[in-house]
Amino acid sequence: MKPTHVEHIGIAVANLDEAIKYYEDVLNLKCYAIEEVAEQKVKVAFFQVGDTKIELLESTDPEGPIGKFVANKGPGVHHIAFAVDNTADTLKAMENKGIATIDKTPRKGAEGLNIGFLHPKSTFGVLTEFCSKN
Numbered sequence: 411m412k413p414t415h416v417e418h419i420g421i422a423v424a425n426l427d428e429a430i431k432y433y434e435d436v437l438n439l440k441c442y443a444i445e446e447v448a449e450q451k452v453k454v455a456f457f458q459v460g461d462t463k464i465e466l467l468e469s470t471d472p473e474g475p476i477g478k479f480v481a482n483k484g485p486g487v488h489h490i491a492f493a494v495d496n497t498a499d500t501l502k503a504m505e506n507k508g509i510a511t512i513d514k515t516p517r518k519g520a521e522g523l524n525i526g527f528l529h530p531k532s533t534f535g536v537l538t539e540f541c542s543k544n
């Protein structure tokens with residue numbers, strides 16, 4: 411297992427509209443989609459930068475993971491996501507290496523990708539995601 415590229419960087423924001431304005435007006439990137447992921451209680455805005463996306467995450471519920479993150483730490487970088495060939499296989503390989511996983515098996519994330527997270531306690535404090543089309 412080796413990631414092919416950084417698929418996206420997830421950034422928690424308090425206000426999606428204000429953050430989109432910064433990425434569009436200041437950084438000259440184009441928001442190409444906004445999607446609500448009900449299961450994770452977030453609304454996500456997508457920007458493409460080369461092979462990598464920026465995903466702005468606004469919580470739709472103060473009790474959701476992003477709502478709690480913003481309340482505790484303020485807005486900022488939330489996680490980094492690596493593209494892999496197969497998320498299920500990768501999560502198993504990580505477990506075999508003794509890495510703490512949040513997900514034992516993949517779930518559906520934004521854009522229909524299969525995603526799974528590693529626990530920050532095993533990754534030097536970085537919430538780490540894998541995603542794949544398979």
Ligand code: ZN
Pocket residue numbers: 418420465489491539
């Ligand atoms: Zn993500």
